[in-house]
Amino acid sequence: MAVLLLLCGLTACSSHDPGTLLGKADSGHLTIGIRFDQPGLAEHTLDGRFVGFDVDVAEYVAGQLGVKPPGIIWRETTSATRETDLTSGTVDLVIAAYSITDKRKQVISFAGPYFETGQDLLVRRSDNAITGPETLNGRRLCSVTGSTPAQEVKTRFAQAVQLVEYPRYPDCVTALLAGQVDAVTTDGVILAGYVTQNPELLKVVGKPFSTERYGIGLRKGDAEGLHALDDAIQQMVSSGKWLDSLRVNLGPSGYPLPAPPAVTER
Secondary structure, eight states: OHHHHHHHHHHTOOOSOTTSHHHHHTTTOEEEEEOSEETTTEEEOTTSOEESHHHHHHHHHHHHTTOOGGGEEEEEOOTTTHHHHHHTTSOSEEOSSOBOOHHHHTTEEEEEEEEEEOEEEEEETTOOSOOSGGGOTTSEEEEETTOSHHHHHHHHTOTTOEEEEESSHHHHHHHHHTTSOSEEEEEHHHHHHHHHHSTTTEEEOOOOOSOEEEEEEEETTOHHHHHHHHHHHHHHHHHTHHHHHHHHHTGGGTOOOOOOOOOOOO
């Protein structure tokens, strides 16, 4: 018995169910779903690095669970696959500009929120006529195929707006720079990432017209994992690492950095 206790002390024996988040973290490895194409939030660079605010959040909370960066397996997730990636076990966590909604909470659980933003508009820096969604009548507005933000603008603010769809937001940004569309819409913090790539050519209008609360997605029913993630988010905020990451990744865009939201998803 003494030998067993000594071994447990040396190897951090755990009573966590291996199928839970904390049980998986005990192995020293976690698979985390992120976006690979959102500058400022999560981007897979040409030299193979993963950078951005969501990446920093992922590495911080994983570290609080005992998983060091080399133990993180990064998987690309998309708006269409985030729930199934979690429920199928393809990933252990999703940290990917993932808005907390009641519909999604029927399928998975959320820790957080760790960030709040709102739907906004990206326009050319030289364009001073577009000052909000209500000024888009007769203009061409781009969003990704199958998304709801552009249709929301047409329904609520500018019935005469012309909607243009592309498969990915970088395609919309390319079209905006080429003058093929007049604005791009999605969450302001996502748009700000594209401004960091072209600060002399693009700007975010800065008048959000929705509220989006980003959470960390995990499999439903894992209360212990949920509480551990909430604690990790709060620790990142109180340590100053949360604000440091935002300043590095989004500060150059001029996007107004918000105060950290209260963690409410317990």
